[in-house]
Amino acid sequence: xxxxxxxxxxxxxxxxxxxxxxxxxxxxxxxxxxxxxxxxxxxxxxxxxxxxxxxxxxxxxxxxxxxxxxxxxxxxxxxxxxxxxxxxxxxxxxxxxxxxxxxxxxxxxxxxxxxxxxxxxxxxxxxxxxxxxxxxxxxxxxxxxxxxxxxxxxxxxxxxxxxxxxxxxxxxxxxxxxxxxxxxxxxxxxxxxxxxxxxxxxxxxxxxxxxxxxxxxxxxxxxxxxxxxxxxxxxxxxxxxxxxxxxxxxxxxxxxxxxxxxxxxxxxxxxxxxxxxxxxxxxxxxxxxxxxxxxxxxxxxxxxxxxxxxxxxxxxxxxxxxxxxxxxxxxxxxxxxxxxxxxxxxxxxxxxxxxxxxxxxxxxxxxxxxxxxxxxxxxxxxxxxxxxxxxxxxxxxxxxxxxxxxxxxxxxxxxxxxxxxxxxxxxxxxxxxxxxxxxxxxxxxxxxxxxxxxxxxxxxxxxxxxxx
Amino acid sequence: xxxxxxxxxxxxxxxxxxxxxxxxxxxxxxxxxxxxxxxxxxxxxxxxxxxxxxxxxxxxxxxxxxxxxxxxxxxxxxxxxxxxxxxxxxxxxxxxxxxxxxxxxxxxxxxxxxxxxxxxxxxxxxxxxxxxxxxxxxxxxxxxxxxxxxxxxxxxxxxxxxxxxx
Numbered sequence: 161x162x163x164x165x166x167x168x169x170x171x172x173x174x175x176x177x178x179x180x181x182x183x184x185x186x187x188x189x190x191x192x193x194x195x196x197x198x199x200x201x202x203x204x205x206x207x208x209x210x211x212x213x214x215x216x217x218x219x220x221x222x223x224x225x226x227x228x229x230x231x232x233x234x235x236x237x238x239x240x241x242x243x244x245x246x247x248x249x250x251x252x253x254x255x256x257x258x259x260x261x262x263x264x265x266x267x268x269x270x271x272x273x274x275x276x277x278x279x280x281x282x283x284x285x286x287x288x289x290x291x292x293x294x295x296x297x298x299x300x301x302x303x304x305x306x307x308x309x310x311x312x313x314x315x316x317x318x319x320x321x322x323x324x325x326x327x328x329x330x331x332x333x334x335x336x337x338x339x340x341x342x343x344x345x346x347x348x349x350x351x352x353x354x355x356x357x358x359x360x361x362x363x364x365x366x367x368x369x370x371x372x373x374x375x376x377x378x379x380x381x382x383x384x385x386x387x388x389x390x391x392x393x394x395x396x397x398x399x400x401x402x403x404x405x406x407x408x409x410x411x412x413x414x415x416x417x418x419x420x421x422x423x424x425x426x427x428x429x430x431x432x433x434x435x436x437x438x439x440x441x442x443x444x445x446x447x448x449x450x451x452x453x454x455x456x457x458x459x460x461x462x463x464x465x466x467x468x469x470x471x472x473x474x475x476x477x478x479x480x481x482x483x484x485x486x487x488x489x490x491x492x493x494x495x496x497x498x499x500x501x502x503x504x505x506x507x508x509x510x511x512x513x514x515x516x517x518x519x520x521x522x523x524x525x526x527x528x529x530x531x532x533x534x535x536x537x538x539x540x541x542x543x544x545x546x547x548x549x550x551x552x553x554x555x556x557x558x559x560x561x562x563x564x565x566x567x568x569x570x571x572x573x574x575x576x577x578x579x580x581x582x583x584x585x586x587x588x589x590x591x592x593x594x595x596x597x598x599x600x601x602x603x604x605x606x607x608x609x610x611x612x613x614x615x616x617x618x619x620x621x622x623x624x625x626x627x628x
Numbered sequence: 629x630x631x632x633x634x635x636x637x638x639x640x641x642x643x644x645x646x647x648x649x650x651x652x653x654x655x656x657x658x659x660x661x662x663x664x665x666x667x668x669x670x671x672x673x674x675x676x677x678x679x680x681x682x683x684x685x686x687x688x689x690x691x692x693x694x695x696x697x698x699x700x701x702x703x704x705x706x707x708x709x710x711x712x713x714x715x716x717x718x719x720x721x722x723x724x725x726x727x728x729x730x731x732x733x734x735x736x737x738x739x740x741x742x743x744x745x746x747x748x749x750x751x752x753x754x755x756x757x758x759x760x761x762x763x764x765x766x767x768x769x770x771x772x773x774x775x776x777x778x779x780x781x782x783x784x785x786x787x788x789x790x791x792x793x794x
Contacts, residue, residue, distance in 0.1 A: 499664065505706060505792070508657030553660040553791060565751060567719075571663045580663040580788035582717050584752035594756030596715035596790050598660030627658045 188286035190294055191471060192254030195324040195357065198386070199395040200379040204575045205360050206410040207379040207395045211429055211454050211494050220493035223422045227401060227463055232484035236400070236461075237382065237468030238476045243312070245293035245300060249470035250318055252378055253295055257325025259284035264332060264347040271367040271413075273354040276328045277535045283330045283352065284323050290337045290345055294470065295319065302337035303345045318370055319349070320378045327357040331370035331377055360576025361536045363412040364612055371398070372459040373424035374412030380456060382468035387442045393449035396427065397468075400461030408497035409579055416460055426457040427494040434490050443482045454494060464488065499578055506598060509552050509627035517545030519621040523561065530618045531611035533564070538573035539621060542605020549605055551626040552598060556607075559592040559622070560585040564615020572598045573606030581612070596627070656712050656793035663717075664705035667698055667787040670721065685782035686729075686775050697734040697769025700761060700789060709765045711792040718744050719754040720775070721784035726750075727777030729785065734769045735762040758793070 237249030261282025289295035300313035334350030353369035380398030404416030411425030583593035
């Protein structure tokens with residue numbers, strides 16, 4: 161693994177001045193190796209969903225007409241810009257699990273995460289990002305003064321950090337370290353969101369993230385390493401349009417109400433018949449991913465701008481004309497909100513009754529503890545209470561012993577929270593609801609339960625039978 | 629107080645729903661799907677094409693004149709036109725008065741059953757049920773919904789499907 165050029169400079173400086181090298185601090189790496197398996201997030205996540213055969217939205221033609229059939233696409237990324245240290249594209253940092261957690265003061269505190277579930281509050285922002293370039297979108301150090309009109313470091317200022325050991329993605333928007341100019345500044349951001357990489361948890365409806373649509377940013381960026389690798393790219397990309405109107409799954413947040421504009425979460429798919437043979441192989445890979453996984457509308461911006469990472473190896477002399485030659489008319493709109501049944505009718509199955517039996521009670525020892533606020537857990541069901549490993553679904557009663565208001569969603573344990581709900585509750589209530597829910601097919605035989613609440617709540621699951 | 633008679637596990641028993649025969653018999657087999665939102669009066673975002681999406685809140689309907697038919701089959705949740713019943717989770721949102729909500733197959737009269745009861749001021753209340761579907765396929769509605777309360781108010785209604793019987 162290459163040492164970053166910044167560290168090399170520090171070491172050279174230390175040697176030249178005769179200073180002792182500082183105590184080894186595990187290194188935060190700009191654009192470092194992401195923890196596998198890649199692509200980021202489970203294979204069932206919406207970013208990794210194969211939409212090649214998804215239905216076309218009935219309003220596809222009208223939406224594309226609004227976007228502009230003759231409008232060309234643009235790669236909204238690249239390498240260094242001018243003046244120094246301005247950059248194109250979004251940088252990201254990969255840090256070890258020992259990276260100190262920094263408090264971040266949020267402008268939109270109600271829709272921001274204070275830290276990762278089950279971890280102390282704070283974001284593992286490398287200390288270098290306070291005073292050094294190229295850690296934050298735009299390229300300027302965190303303590304650059306963006307408070308005045310005309311400041312060079314104004315912009316979206318996204319900061320993307322992956323804790324590779326805990327497998328958690330931290331993202332902030334409008335990231336500033338204040339007071340400006342200080343090396344001992346503290347972090348402020350417009351909003352911040354934390355995404356465990358092994359979870360498909362969606363932001364609560366109505367919530368923003370570090371992105372306007374409420375989605376994670378990093379999984380939707382085109383990265384140089386994946387374009388240069390031999391394997392195909394296996395995820396969708398993030399893109400912008402000039403205006404928006406509400407949202408559809410998988411987005412969760414509204415930042416526009418233009419009745420003519422499409423919603424956040426809209427997915428464009430490059431038509432399968434589009435001839436890619438005229439492009440270089442690496443560009444073909446990018447465009448092939450647009451055919452298979454598509455583009456997800458994630459922020460208001462410029463029409464058909466597609467985002468990627470900051471990397472000095474990008475060649476915009478090749479990318480710009482290639483992207484510009486793909487037009488609005490080359491796309492189709494996937495059915496809005498498309499969230500395919502991962503189990504297209506798993507059956508037929510017959511019902512088998514059981515002596516009603518408690519699978520889990522988080523209030524008891526061994527129950528795993530209360531579900532954390534806005535957290536999710538997979539509860540093993542097959543193998544308990546007489547539910548066999550071959551069961552495909554269970555008939556159950558889900559009970560909430562609630563300390564806060566919200567709802568539980570139950571779903572097969574190997575997929576994303578599909579955004580449905582099973583039982584709703586208010587603070588102080590004990591509420592139950594019946595449900596038939598499919599079990600995971602990944603061998604765990606589990607049921608996923610998401611606690612859609614800003615409080616931790618206890619969960620009980622009783623089964624009365626299964627389908628097989 | 630109306631008591632739900634829609635038993636979770638006894639879809640076939642619903643043939644005895646009322647004097648108006650439902651032309652469905654068993655035995656049916658169960659098919660599980662990824663839980664999927666088919667209807668939400670609050671939002672046009674959901675995708676089955678159900679007539680309820682983004683419509684005004686359900687008005688209180690003590691006289692039965694305001695039953696709404698909508699469809700579950702044929703949308704992107706993947707419920708096939710051959711489905712005879714669905715396993716659902718129904719949610720009411722923000723009722724100002726206590727009341728009840730009923731789901732039953734389209735094409736027949738409401739027989740006095742209820743699926744879900746809720747108290748005044750409840751933010752959201754949910755329950756699971758198995759509900760038979762009429763033989764209709766879209767654009768013909770296959771399920772009816774109505775809600776009643778002592779006085780006239782309105783509430784929002786959300787329906788998620790977790791599987792079907794056929």
